[in-house]
Amino acid sequence: MTTPLRIAVLGASGYTGADLVRLALTHPRIEIAALSANAKAGQTMAQVWPHFAAYPSLPKLCKADEIDFTGIDVVFGCLPHAASAELLSQIEGPKIVDLSADFRLKDAATYADWYGNAHPAPQLLPEAVYGLTEFARDTLPTARIAACPGCYPTAALLALLPLVERGLISPDRITINALSGVSGAGRSVKEANLFPEVAEAVHPYGIGKHRHMPEMEQELSSRAGREVIISFTPHLVPMNRGELATIVVDLADDRTAADLRAAFDARYAGEPFVHLLPEGVAPATRMVRGSNHVVLNVFADRVPGRALVIVAIDNLVKGSSGQAIQNMNLMFGLPETMGLEAAPLFP
Amino acid sequence: MTTPLRIAVLGASGYTGADLVRLALTHPRIEIAALSANAKAGQTMAQVWPHFAAYPSLPKLCKADEIDFTGIDVVFGCLPHAASAELLSQIEGPKIVDLSADFRLKDAATYADWYGNAHPAPQLLPEAVYGLTEFARDTLPTARIAACPGCYPTAALLALLPLVERGLISPDRITINALSGVSGAGRSVKEANLFPEVAEAVHPYGIGKHRHMPEMEQELSSRAGREVIISFTPHLVPMNRGELATIVVDLADDRTAADLRAAFDARYAGEPFVHLLPEGVAPATRMVRGSNHVVLNVFADRVPGRALVIVAIDNLVKGSSGQAIQNMNLMFGLPETMGLEAAPLFP
Amino acid sequence: MTTPLRIAVLGASGYTGADLVRLALTHPRIEIAALSANAKAGQTMAQVWPHFAAYPSLPKLCKADEIDFTGIDVVFGCLPHAASAELLSQIEGPKIVDLSADFRLKDAATYADWYGNAHPAPQLLPEAVYGLTEFARDTLPTARIAACPGCYPTAALLALLPLVERGLISPDRITINALSGVSGAGRSVKEANLFPEVAEAVHPYGIGKHRHMPEMEQELSSRAGREVIISFTPHLVPMNRGELATIVVDLADDRTAADLRAAFDARYAGEPFVHLLPEGVAPATRMVRGSNHVVLNVFADRVPGRALVIVAIDNLVKGSSGQAIQNMNLMFGLPETMGLEAAPLFP
Amino acid sequence: MTTPLRIAVLGASGYTGADLVRLALTHPRIEIAALSANAKAGQTMAQVWPHFAAYPSLPKLCKADEIDFTGIDVVFGCLPHAASAELLSQIEGPKIVDLSADFRLKDAATYADWYGNAHPAPQLLPEAVYGLTEFARDTLPTARIAACPGCYPTAALLALLPLVERGLISPDRITINALSGVSGAGRSVKEANLFPEVAEAVHPYGIGKHRHMPEMEQELSSRAGREVIISFTPHLVPMNRGELATIVVDLADDRTAADLRAAFDARYAGEPFVHLLPEGVAPATRMVRGSNHVVLNVFADRVPGRALVIVAIDNLVKGSSGQAIQNMNLMFGLPETMGLEAAPLFP
Structure with missing residues (x-):
């Protein structure tokens, strides 16, 4: 042994x-x-x-x-x-x-x-x-x-780095809308995290000033080769665990959502924990609860020239x-x- | 009598x-x-x-x-x-x-x-x-x-119409990220809406094809005087009631988030049910649960030239x-x- | 006016x-x-x-x-x-x-x-x-x-007083098993009431020493004309509001569950807020959420000589x-x- | 291999x-x-x-x-x-x-x-x-x-068999009050199990006629050496997993809650999955979620001559x-x- x-x-x-x-x-x-x-x-x-x-x-x-x-x-x-x-x-x-x-x-x-x-x-x-x-x-x-x-950067960067590295999206105007379970707030005792304050309810927080922003910008800037500024709005959802990011990106010239899919497929094909879902299947936090898995997928946006990348993780794992x-x-x-x-x- | x-x-x-x-x-x-x-x-x-x-x-x-x-x-x-x-x-x-x-x-x-x-x-x-x-x-x-x-159009249009009417935002690139309680799915009996499928979880649905889209586009186009295409991604949240939309908009030239606030203030000042919250206060579904009230607010986006408009309603009221x-x-x-x-x- | x-x-x-x-x-x-x-x-x-x-x-x-x-x-x-x-x-x-x-x-x-x-x-x-x-x-x-x-005494006494007053049940061996939403714990900030501690979980508390006991015993004793000692075990349930008590009682000689029903019917027939449900219908907290209503019902117990009385209220109303x-x-x-x-x- | x-x-x-x-x-x-x-x-x-x-x-x-x-x-x-x-x-x-x-x-x-x-x-x-x-x-x-x-019999019998076998409690008048998460109802598609029907609510079901009754009675009768009839009232709780039974028992002559504790201690001391909690600690479903563990404990009842045995399991594990x-x-x-x-x- x-x-x-x-x-x-x-x-x-x-x-x-x-x-x-x-x-x-x-x-x-x-x-x-x-x-x-x-x-x-x-x-x-x-x-x-x-x-x-x-x-x-x-x-x-x-x-x-x-x-x-x-x-x-x-x-x-x-x-x-x-x-x-x-x-x-x-x-x-x-x-x-x-x-x-x-x-x-x-x-x-x-x-x-x-x-x-x-x-x-x-x-x-x-x-x-x-x-x-x-x-x-x-x-x-x-x-x-x-x-x-951080938990949000983990989700967002797994969804964005392969695209930025390959120049498939513009590093500008990245819009990250994220949802997190309450365990993300830690076990510190605050009125805002009491069950009756959080259950049966949802709200955004840290708008424009969440501390996970500079971390995402650091890694994106490093890959993009220039300063990247992102939009990031987290929301508190009445669940214990789980995090989901819905990211809107501007496609680089002539690129399509299919190109993003192909990039993820290439980048994550052999990964034990990162999984590109079949076309059309929406990521959900229940797919990963309690595990180290990550699920993500790409969708064409209705606004031309854009795409949606959606990713889910367990925030604690x-x-x-x-x-x-x-x-x-x-x-x-x-x-x-x-x-x-x-x-x-x-x- | x-x-x-x-x-x-x-x-x-x-x-x-x-x-x-x-x-x-x-x-x-x-x-x-x-x-x-x-x-x-x-x-x-x-x-x-x-x-x-x-x-x-x-x-x-x-x-x-x-x-x-x-x-x-x-x-x-x-x-x-x-x-x-x-x-x-x-x-x-x-x-x-x-x-x-x-x-x-x-x-x-x-x-x-x-x-x-x-x-x-x-x-x-x-x-x-x-x-x-x-x-x-x-x-x-x-x-x-x-x-x-529809419930989503009610929330989104109350947040957008005053801005589009006054030309304060670009009607292009409107990005609506929305969260809804499960009652929005109706009482029809589907596996997807069983408690264990929905509780402790969150996921997007109807990506790129939700039926509330044309309704929002109709009203926005009517006010904008030209065709408007929007991005709209709803998510299912484990709560009974409540709906929250986080909307990212491109500001018209020289406009600021403060101009949007002023427009809402002017438009909704006397309204019995629509309430612009004090600066910096994030709308939350728990503010309106079971009531006909609407709460909304405006925030500067970290990406220059954009703003966030956030609005909450009770989807059933x-x-x-x-x-x-x-x-x-x-x-x-x-x-x-x-x-x-x-x-x-x-x- | x-x-x-x-x-x-x-x-x-x-x-x-x-x-x-x-x-x-x-x-x-x-x-x-x-x-x-x-x-x-x-x-x-x-x-x-x-x-x-x-x-x-x-x-x-x-x-x-x-x-x-x-x-x-x-x-x-x-x-x-x-x-x-x-x-x-x-x-x-x-x-x-x-x-x-x-x-x-x-x-x-x-x-x-x-x-x-x-x-x-x-x-x-x-x-x-x-x-x-x-x-x-x-x-x-x-x-x-x-x-x-108190909230528990309100529920329990509405279910028990008419029976004790009429001598339909023994005042001994009353067993009250109760379930409460988390708002019953108040807005005081305690680790035990944080969302992640309470959600997706249930547990009893205050076993044998909850402060609502003497209040119930006082009122029951007063009606019974002698000292009454009860068993009362409350449980915390992951919901905001609502309280349900499942009470097991020993029937007085020759009495049946039907006699208890008849007593409730007589006592509460004209009440605006207290409602005896149709035979066989189980009380549920969702029947009264946010309202001043009380619903209750009686069931025969499988153990001979006993009956179940079940009652639901909104603990805050x-x-x-x-x-x-x-x-x-x-x-x-x-x-x-x-x-x-x-x-x-x-x- | x-x-x-x-x-x-x-x-x-x-x-x-x-x-x-x-x-x-x-x-x-x-x-x-x-x-x-x-x-x-x-x-x-x-x-x-x-x-x-x-x-x-x-x-x-x-x-x-x-x-x-x-x-x-x-x-x-x-x-x-x-x-x-x-x-x-x-x-x-x-x-x-x-x-x-x-x-x-x-x-x-x-x-x-x-x-x-x-x-x-x-x-x-x-x-x-x-x-x-x-x-x-x-x-x-x-x-x-x-x-x-069945899930309820698993919980209840682990709590009762050691006591019945040793003659520490009367096999009569066993009163089992149980709480279960919604997964216990299976994935069958019924209106009653939709999220909005179940969330933020609690209610009893199967009163007096739940199919887990004969199974518990069979095993208890077998150990008691005579027919045992039990009282059993399950309740549906808004959580995915977990089951908790609060059982009231009549103590055999001269027996105390401490005797029950000693019996559990003797019976389960070496068990990998069944755990007698320290004195005074209330079992909770969150202690076992997702695992094969069982936690239980004994409490004196306020009504003389009785005790409470409380046990929690994950109903699916x-x-x-x-x-x-x-x-x-x-x-x-x-x-x-x-x-x-x-x-x-x-x-």
């Missing part, structure tokens, strides 16, 4: 931390060595989480500074931004898979603009790989830090913890799909 | 028919004279509808051809398209408020294209008024037939039965808000 | 306070004079509540001690227990309709046992009427204080604010149904 | 069939050889099920009579009752795991009473094992037919397909937990 990877999860009392632990529990090579949550230190995971009621042997939650990182192979950062970089910058030795926003933006000034605080560890930014796995397979195996993309495991697998030379094989849960 | 208006509701076993009856029950001038539902004729409303359990004295459901229209003042058509026009074309005497699609499109050929059948009563089209109430106050008082707009009552009020010289004063239900 | 009743609502930032305002808005005799919410004083109702977005002319929220109670006819107490009695005990002049728990229990010691604090105003207990309206019509017209029952208005109507000699005529909202 | 078990799933277009396929996909020893669904024969699983969009290589659906059962090791019957036994009785060779009701009742006459049809294959009843796994480990390894219990796999594992000498290790999905 091979030696397990010993992992520490910082911030195991949040939804992303918990979903990481859920996946880690059945990953054949992971040993869960430490789980931190400063505000809930001393409690068991079963006390903090209903779904770990049957897992009394999970490590107790501890304070982050109580962890002995000697012998830890990889640290998963599931903390809020700023707190994450501050803590992770003090850790030497283990590889780092960060699920916060702290290592996503290459430019510390842009980070400060959008997040409202100076970057706690700008010196680490150069060594962080933007971990949109399907577009980072060259760099992840040797990376020390993987910065997992491919949009967060699943992709984190996928990145870890590559960083340690494991099969990319290891521990992520479970089929979606429906209904 | 004044003489009541005696109403007949054709199709009282569907959600729109039922919501009309709900509103009619407390309308001070309405007497519910007849309720038809061919497939459920002979049953009480309490047998067909849970929420009428406490209303045993409602008329029993009958077949439409059993109704004596003598003495009926107004007929509400809550039937599926084609069936509606076919039946209504045989009725003389009462005024007609039709909630089906049959009298919305002025052009019978367009109707045939989108609905797949020849129009059953093209001779009546000229006398039908498109009943988007706030834009039909001149014509409704003398109309014999009011064609109530302002998007259907409430607007039908509002139209009836005008057709009979009653105060426009009569019977529609109830505040939204939240949570 | 008659003089309006000027009301003050203390605690208008909670769900019960807001639902009271919703109903008051269309009550033909109510003028909303003052709305308090200490923590949100200075804000408009539209800032605090989505569904009042269209009601900018509502009074602003103020601190309770800023209200001039001169000229106020009735004060609605929608505050948490203890805070309510403390504040209300200082108010002279207006009549009081209290929706908190403070005036429900006749015995200050029992109150202290269950609520963990000494009663703030035991001197007022004798003048408070337990406002289960259908059983308090003799005393409400002259009462200065109406103590509105008949279970709280609607019953408060109903009580106010009686206290001021108005028709009991005034302002409460709206039919349930479905779907 | 070991030879896989080749399985056929009859009725793969229903929720239980689909959940079996979901689990089978990651079971290390299963090869999915054939999937039948007569009404949808010829379609791919991806056409019939959203969550198999990413699994194009699953066998196409075929008609049951097109399957060559040679070389099939085990047939899973996921068909409606009667249809299941009729078809399965014609199959020789493979072992059978039936998820329908057909082989649960030992007595064909009782079956006919409750199901309204003569049993299609009474000759097979003697060789069927009632597959409540934790109570059938002796007989499953040699059984040819495993009859998987432990209540159906998961237990079917668990049974299959035992029938083929595999580790009982194989393929069932995934942790619950929350939120």
